[in-house]
Amino acid sequence: MEHELLEMRNISKIFPGVKALSNVDFTLRKGEIHALMGENGAGKSTLIKVLTGVYQMDGGEISVDGDKISIRSPQDAQNNGISTVYQEITLCPNLTVAENMYIGRENGVLVNHKSREKSADKILQELGIPARSTQQLGSCSLAVQQMVAIARAVDMKCKVLILDEPTSSLDDKEVNMLFKLMRDLKAQGVGIIFVTHFLEQVYEVCDRITVLRNGELVGEYLIEDLPQVELVAKMIGKDLDELSSLSEGEEKNYDNAEVFYEATNLSSSDALSFDFKIHKGEVNGFTGLLGSGRSESVRAIFGADKVTGGTVKIKGEDVKVTKPLDAMKHGIGYLAEDRKRDGIIADLSVRENIILALQVMKGFFKPISRSEAEAFADEYIKVLNIKTASRETPIGSLSGGNQQKVILARWLLTHPDYLILDEPTRGIDVGTKLEIQKLVLKLAEEGVSVTFISSEVEEMLRTCSRLIVMRDRHIVGELKGKDLNQAQVMKTIAGGES
């Protein structure tokens, strides 16, 4: 029987409390580019990390060229011909290209710079990489740096090359350069695993797609058998037929309501220019796959990233929102996507975390008294049903869902007119998810405008009356009324052609 280049069978990986992978199969053939697809938390990175020896699998087996292998460390993976190029360049920018290609690979103390540079130049030339071996790596463009990382892997006689989000910081021209290199390697018989969230790129360069969802294998498909819209459906987990038959949500029309916030040509260091408005009491959503620019857009609204252009009107008046405090003073609250990094102040108590935003708005010289702060904390612990030992417990020791509720409480306490919630339900239990969705609807009834972002389209359909769809950092559609259903959302996310 012919052996495949790489076979992973029944791979399982358990983290405390979570089954990150359960019995996943993955097969990579010689000379193929294979896309590994899935939404956040689907298990893509866990699978890659098992394969590269960063994690130890809890079950299953891996074989290369038919030989069963065990991968205990990244070194093991390399010795078995499995190389990875990560999203962030992990090379040293202040060393030369040649040094980067050979660092950590030579035994012995003596180094022959000349021969090293010579062989490096040879590989660079073979692969058509526009770099010289003596050049400092940092002086190359990101794309070239990435290609050098690939060259290093190729030179290490890798059979399996893993590219984890290699294109996320490249422009179109650079992406094409990278694709050409990938095709060349493919012709040489290297098997490439390509992880990306750019759907178009998958269809441009890949032969096969494996889709994961919630740590389970959805299936392996030839590229021509899986149109883009079906791929999206598989990633999100709904059959198209089933989706079309879903009943439409309640129709609400805000076209005649007062506009609370309106931005024209708003752009930031991370978001391309876009127009956006939201009415009083309206719940809208930004949707699109990860990396589509939905978070960057709402961050621009809040002034979280450097605002580079555009005009903003709040309640019809021209205002300047260039930093978070400006937005807060105009009644905007923002619950950040990354709770750990941008939300909680881990070592401070629940009480301090709840009053933080209000305190900032009140100002440096008007501290909220201890008794007032305790009253606020107790009130919101009760209203939002936050499960904590006491209001003095450090927020870092709470569960994810309860941390999220504390951050919600922080913004509710400021009595915002417009609340931006970026992934408020990520990584928290189902019960809390529903509570948060209900809360959003209740706020809207009270006249608060809400922007709600979630990776789970269902959640957004339940809560939003208008959905803005983004793809590749552009707004590609706006859905409301009868268009507000999963099939339509997915069609718009995937692009009109299918």
Next chain:
Amino acid sequence: MKNKLKQIFKGGLGQLTIPLIAIALLVIFNLIRDPSFFSIELMHNNDGNIVLAGNLISIINGASELAVLAMGMTLVTAACGGQDISVGAMAAIAGSTFVKVLKASPSITGITVVIAFFAACVVAMLFASFNGVLVAIFKIQPMIATLILFTCGRSIAYWINGGATPTVESPIINAIGGFIPGIPVPTPVLIVIAVAIIFALAFRFTSIELFTQSVGINGSAARLNGINSTFIKLLSFIILGACVAVAGSIAVGRLGLINHETILLDIEMDAILAVAIGGNSLGGGKFKISGSIIGAYVIQMLTITLYAMKVSSTDVKAYKAIVIIILVVIGSPVIKAKFQKLMNRIKDNKRKVSVKGAE
């Protein structure tokens, strides 16, 4: 009472546990060694004032500059996750300014002393802002940023002094470093109390504690909540600058002269140490000023104890280092975690025993 004890144990090793235990151990050690160590007496000093005297008084008195600097250092540490190593050199600058202004006036009165102190404050705060700008705006690591003034600060003081070690003779200056007639408590101790009260009031009437901790723990989240972290970091340095001026003025008052080479020499390391012994993370974030103050007294008590044991001043540093190693290791996260585990196991065992008993 029982509940309170329980609470303390439930919280595991509180932040103040280690410095308090250290103080307690030093007190017990000294009591065993020499029961009269802590005896305090009232006596007449050279000026004919009735004053308190004894080892305890000289410990509390001698730690004054350190305690004041430790308070400021705590804020910088909390906000920036790094330390200012130029406080000793800056104190030389502040002290020199203080003396320079005093010398410039024909006679030294209460008013001139106040003016001189404010001048020292302004100068110290300016130099501290220089450090603060490097750290807060240019994002240079605090230790590197403050290395500049650490290196050149005493030279600047030398220029201010015109190369001499000027002396000031005035009963007011003597009173700052010694005793105010009619008050038996050393003035530096009163100054420490005053500074501590100012800090307490600042914490009560501004949000500096919450904002500083937020910036130190999670700068990104603090920014998204509208906190201006550059301002907070800069502010911490400016406050430290004021503390430096206070410490420098006390030191000048003690000797009645300014020697830019020796004034508060090496005090920056003791100030950082006081912050660490006080249970504050040198990586920034949550802090307790009271811990740092206790830390300052621990260091001073240790020094005086060693002197009382007739350890030579050269050897003192070595013995001090040994005790500090022990303190720092006990307070380290690794030992704390081990201790926590042990406590949990004891608790589990107790629970098991009680469950068995119930069966």
